[in-house]
Amino acid sequence: AQKVTQAQTEISVVEKEDVTLDCVYETRDTTYYLFWYKQPPSGELVFLIRRNSFDEQNEISGRYSWNFQKSTSSFNFTITASQVVDSAVYFCALSEAQGDSSYKLIFGSGTRLLVRP
């Protein structure tokens, strides 16, 4: 079965520290997609990145970077020079194809990041 594991329940760092959020997934699909979403206290899920299973290139977007390692089934997320506004719950998710060509998102349990001033 599809599964996403985020072993870190909560992380607390001081502003300007770098922090890495871990994500490990399990899937039997040969083609799949991985995602990171941010959920601030307001509750809305904010899309951060999508990565398909054929693209193992790491990606950097400003202070955010992602490391996709298919060999270890991991898709880790690093925030460089963290800021207080980064405080939120971060979810890693995996797509699961449905019979009607849509996709279901399987979410990990989330990592709560607290960045202290």
Place this chain on the structure above:
Amino acid sequence: DAMVIQNPRYQVTQFGKPVTLSCSQTLNHNVMYWYQQKSSQAPKLLFHYYDKDFNNEADTPDNFQSRRPNTSFCFLDIRSPGLGDAAMYLCATSRETGTSYNEQFFGPGTRLTVL
């Protein structure tokens, strides 16, 4: 701006009293999803509509129903809410063409309290 709108943002209902949550979208997406997110847990898919076709998850309780009268609107009906149904309900949309995955865009959610 095109977006996914959920009303109300906060809903309080009484144990056993039917409640309806609303989702609308201006993205003209053909797929609409309802997720349930209980406190400190991950969102979990309840069901989705692919165009007019309803697709229920196997473990979604019968107490939960959905309606999609047109492309823009989708409703979540809870026929007899129990205390365990208190949660954040997230609506999402995507445009699926059958060729590749497209992002799901989430609304702000409706936080349901059951008294």
